[in-house]
Amino acid sequence: MASLEEQRRIDQQNFRNHLATVNEEGKRNWIYPKKPSGRYYKARNIVALLLLAFFFSGPFITVNGNPLLLINIIERKFVIFGVAFWPQDLHLLLFGMLTFILFVVLFTVVFGRLWCGWACPQTIFMEMVFRRIEYWIEGDAAAQIRLNKQDWNLEKITKKVSKHAIFYAMAFLISNLFLAYIIGKDQLFDIITDPPSEHIAGLSAMIVFSGVFYGVFAFMREQVCHFVCPYGRMQSVMLDNNSINVMYDYVRGETRASVKDRYQLENRKATLEDLGFSANEQFGDCIDCYQCVKVCPMGIDIRNGTQLECVHCTACIDACDSVMDKIDKPRGLIRYSSEDAIREGKQKVLTPRVAGYSGILLILLTTFITLLTLRPDTETTILREPGTLYQELPENRYSNIYNLKMLNKTFKEIPIEIKLEQPAGELVSLGSFTSIAPQNAAEGRFLIQLSDSVLTGQQTELVFGIYSGDKKLETVTSGFLGPANNN
Ligand code: SF4
Ligand code: SF4
Numbered sequence: 001m002a003s004l005e006e007q008r009r010i011d012q013q014n015f016r017n018h019l020a021t022v023n024e025e026g027k028r029n030w031i032y033p034k035k036p037s038g039r040y041y042k043a044r045n046i047v048a049l050l051l052l053a054f055f056f057s058g059p060f061i062t063v064n065g066n067p068l069l070l071i072n073i074i075e076r077k078f079v080i081f082g083v084a085f086w087p088q089d090l091h092l093l094l095f096g097m098l099t100f101i102l103f104v105v106l107f108t109v110v111f112g113r114l115w116c117g118w119a120c121p122q123t124i125f126m127e128m129v130f131r132r133i134e135y136w137i138e139g140d141a142a143a144q145i146r147l148n149k150q151d152w153n154l155e156k157i158t159k160k161v162s163k164h165a166i167f168y169a170m171a172f173l174i175s176n177l178f179l180a181y182i183i184g185k186d187q188l189f190d191i192i193t194d195p196p197s198e199h200i201a202g203l204s205a206m207i208v209f210s211g212v213f214y215g216v217f218a219f220m221r222e223q224v225c226h227f228v229c230p231y232g233r234m235q236s237v238m239l240d241n242n243s244i245n246v247m248y249d250y251v252r253g254e255t256r257a258s259v260k261d262r263y264q265l266e267n268r269k270a271t272l273e274d275l276g277f278s279a280n281e282q283f284g285d286c287i288d289c290y291q292c293v294k295v296c297p298m299g300i301d302i303r304n305g306t307q308l309e310c311v312h313c314t315a316c317i318d319a320c321d322s323v324m325d326k327i328d329k330p331r332g333l334i335r336y337s338s339e340d341a342i343r344e345g346k347q348k349v350l351t352p353r354v355a356g357y358s359g360i361l362l363i364l365l366t367t368f369i370t371l372l373t374l375r376p377d378t379e380t381t382i383l384r385e386p387g388t389l390y391q392e393l394p395e396n397r398y399s400n401i402y403n404l405k406m407l408n409k410t411f412k413e414i415p416i417e418i419k420l421e422q423p424a425g426e427l428v429s430l431g432s433f434t435s436i437a438p439q440n441a442a443e444g445r446f447l448i449q450l451s452d453s454v455l456t457g458q459q460t461e462l463v464f465g466i467y468s469g470d471k472k473l474e475t476v477t478s479g480f481l482g483p484a485n486n487n
Contacts, residue, residue: 020299020309021222030148031222031299032141033131034291038318047118048128055121059180059188066411071181077439083372084439086409088379092371099364104231106357108238110349112245116232117312122216122224125174127297127313130167130217137163141294167218168210175209222298225311235308241339242348246312248292248303248334249342256286256303259327285329292316292334302334378414378436379407380466382478385445390481396452400480401430404444406466408436414468418446421475422463423454448480455482 023029061068063082070079078085078093085093107115116123137159138144147156180188183202191202216224225232239245255277262283264270272281286303293301295315300307302316320334341347385401393399408414415435420427428447436442448462459479466474 015304033297034141034294036295036315040314048124059185112243113312171213172210247337253284253286256288257283258288291319295319376474377410380476381405399449407441411438417467419465421465425450
């Protein structure tokens with residue numbers, strides 16, 4: 001039979017053997033986190049309000065007439081912070097994505113999961129919207145447990161029905177907004193106002209999205225962070241001993257002992273051994289009150305060290321700070337810190353790993369901004385009409401026929417003029433266009449007539465300038481086919 005002291009140690013290691021959200025029969029352990037309060041919770045509320053305001057107004061904000069954000073996968077149109085991207089800009093998008101992923105990795109290496117706790121939509125909607133609705137209707141954790149245990153009566157039916165009705169309404173609203181980011185607010189407005197039969201696909205997407213969001217926030221909850229989110233799963237690769245995380249200061253906190261144990265010792269009602277401690281045990285500041293565990297929406301005990309489940313929501317910091325205030329000890333037994341800072345008492349931010357990542361990030365960012373700045377407003381291809389040869393004209397002149405395809409990547413109409421810049425020759429339009437509508441493609445045909453004196457062989461390179469007024473938008477090259485014996 002294990003001694004009290006051994007039992008205490010076994011209990012403290014037991015967290016490694018099971019998931020906090022799974023019970024011994026392998027069923028879901030529903031988490032009832034106590035409502036948090038404190039300075040971090042207040043700050044997170046303000047950040048969440050700002051982010052929610054941004055999210056809800058995003059589809060309606062325009063920059064120079066363009067939507068702020070549009071991720072239209074169906075029509076392959078992307079607008080990020082007012083800058084339009086087209087399928088032809090795939091290299092830019094991939095580059096931007098690579099830069100963003102590296103930024104996330106670097107940020108995580110230094111600041112841990114700050115994103116998860118403060119800015120992730122899953123945490124913000126779950127903790128700041130759905131959980132608050134739940135507290136408002138069903139009460140704090142203890143009241144929720146009581147309600148779930150009690151028989152179905154009018155109170156339980158009213159609370160459960162109203163909670164799930166509001167949850168579904170919120171999920172419906174969120175899914176509409178997501179759809180607005182995908183198809184744009186105008187198309188969304190059409191789906192809402194037109195007869196349902198005209199937008200079967202759009203309405204089906206709305207219903208599916210609403211169901212998914214409702215399922216995530218009403219039932220899946222922390223399971224999304226544990227099992228679905230790839231960022232959460234990658235934490236162990238990204239974090240090191242200098243990463244800043246929500247940490248329990250075990251140097252200061254251990255050995256933990258409850259207020260009751262301390263009282264018994266102080267009043268000589270029990271010895272250290274009686275209470276399961278070793279003879280020379282020194283007590284730390286943790287009074288083993290479990291307040292940090294009770295508020296945790298992931299159901300974990302942060303005193304066991306950094307864990308994959310922890311989303312750095314800071315609820316345990318607030319809970320422990322209020323305990324420290326009550327027992328007259330300094331705040332910060334649980335705080336933002338790093339493994340090394342707690343063990344050695346000093347925080348290193350600029351490690352070789354951080355410096356290396358920062359250098360690569362700087363190179364990627366500079367390249368991305370340069371590519372973005374140099375990107376032309378139009379994308380033009382000029383190709384000789386397939387299957388045609390040159391045509392001989394009087395006075396030793398030859399002509400080729402060309403197809404022109406042009407894409408306007410901007411949100412404004414662009415007047416267009418095409419000039420043959422090299423070699424000297426004549427461009428004869430065959431019903432080409434003079435302007436391109438916003439976000440549109442246009443096609444046209446023209447002839448190029450060259451004198452044999454400018455031909456450099458069977459193939460002569462042509463250089464075209466694409467102009468809008470006096471502004472040159474692009475330089476495009478193509479080939480001119482002449483007679484084989486021409487040198
Ligand atoms: S351990 Fe603390 S910071 Fe981590 S999820 Fe739980 S309450 Fe939030
Ligand atoms: S809230 Fe603070 S004092 Fe209480 S158990 Fe957690 S770490 Fe210990």
